[in-house]
Amino acid sequence: MIITWQGHSCFKIQDKTTTDGLTLVTDPYDKSLGLKVPNFEADIVTVSHDHSDHNNISTLRGNPFVINCAGEYDIKGVMVEGIDSFHDEKKGEERGRNIIYRIEMDDIVIVHLGDLGHVLDSSQLDYLNKVDVLMIPVGGKYTLDAHKAVEVIAQLEPRIIIPMHYKAAEVKLDLESLDKFIKEVGLQPRYEEKLKLTKKDLPVEDMELVILEINN
Numbered sequence: 001m002i003i004t005w006q007g008h009s010c011f012k013i014q015d016k017t018t019t020d021g022l023t024l025v026t027d028p029y030d031k032s033l034g035l036k037v038p039n040f041e042a043d044i045v046t047v048s049h050d051h052s053d054h055n056n057i058s059t060l061r062g063n064p065f066v067i068n069c070a071g072e073y074d075i076k077g078v079m080v081e082g083i084d085s086f087h088d089e090k091k092g093e094e095r096g097r098n099i100i101y102r103i104e105m106d107d108i109v110i111v112h113l114g115d116l117g118h119v120l121d122s123s124q125l126d127y128l129n130k131v132d133v134l135m136i137p138v139g140g141k142y143t144l145d146a147h148k149a150v151e152v153i154a155q156l157e158p159r160i161i162i163p164m165h166y167k168a169a170e171v172k173l174d175l176e177s178l179d180k181f182i183k184e185v186g187l188q189p190r191y192e193e194k195l196k197l198t199k200k201d202l203p204v205e206d207m208e209l210v211i212l213e214i215n216n
Contacts, residue, residue: 001106003133003195005212007035008171009054009114009164011135012042015078015106022076024103025064026112026135027054034172036216044075046101048114049087053173070099079104083127087142088117095142100124107199108132111156115143115165119151132202134158137165139175146176146184153185159202161185161209162195168214178211185209 002014009027024044030052031037041062047055050068057066065075070082081102087095095117103110111128112135120128134156137143143165144152153161167175182189187209195210 001108001197003162003197003212004193004215005162005164006038006216007168007214008033009048009112009135009137010038010216011112011162011164012038012040013103013105013110022078022105024078024080024105025060026101027114028056028060029053030056030059032172034170035214038216044078044080046080046082046099046103046112048099048101048112049096051115054115067101068099081127083124085114085116085120085124086118087115100128102128102131108197108202110135111158113137113144113152116152117143119148120155125155128156131156131158132199133160133162133197135162135164138163138178138181139166139173141173141175146181149181150184153207157207159207160195160197161187161207162212163209170214182209182211 004012013024015022025042028038042060042064045064047068070084073080083100085098087098098114101112110133111131138149166178189209189211
């Protein structure tokens, strides 16, 4: 598996074990962010909520299978489960609903939290067991801030943490910086251009914090 960060909450996740390869894309954004919009072929697209910086599927090439609501999906051997949640701490009264995605690909479990705005409840946690890679918003303002993100990490105990939805240099949104989260989580980060991963590469004991460069 190869994971590259396109910026914001958008990742390209490529499974190289299939004959032709398979590409899953999360939360593609529009030009309002100030980033080059994703423009490549995709087989599967997940959309956590209907905001323009998360739902711009029209620029992706190919004819991808689009998932934008809760439920269970099996697409070309990739298992995707969407779990209902909220964009804020008031059960969606401020910013609406959000979908968390649990993705099983190449024997690895990835959880993409979308624009989650609250700690998880027991019913949500029941769906999110044995998380290998956690993609978590940390920039506050519209989602979890650094402190709440650390609470959710403690709930899920992933093997690898990849932060997203924070104030990168190119992003126009008013978000908190990554430094605040790094200090709060207390882990030494590993910086990568892309994350190449197999099941045997996953850390066994300690969690790892991986910071990906924007690669779009």
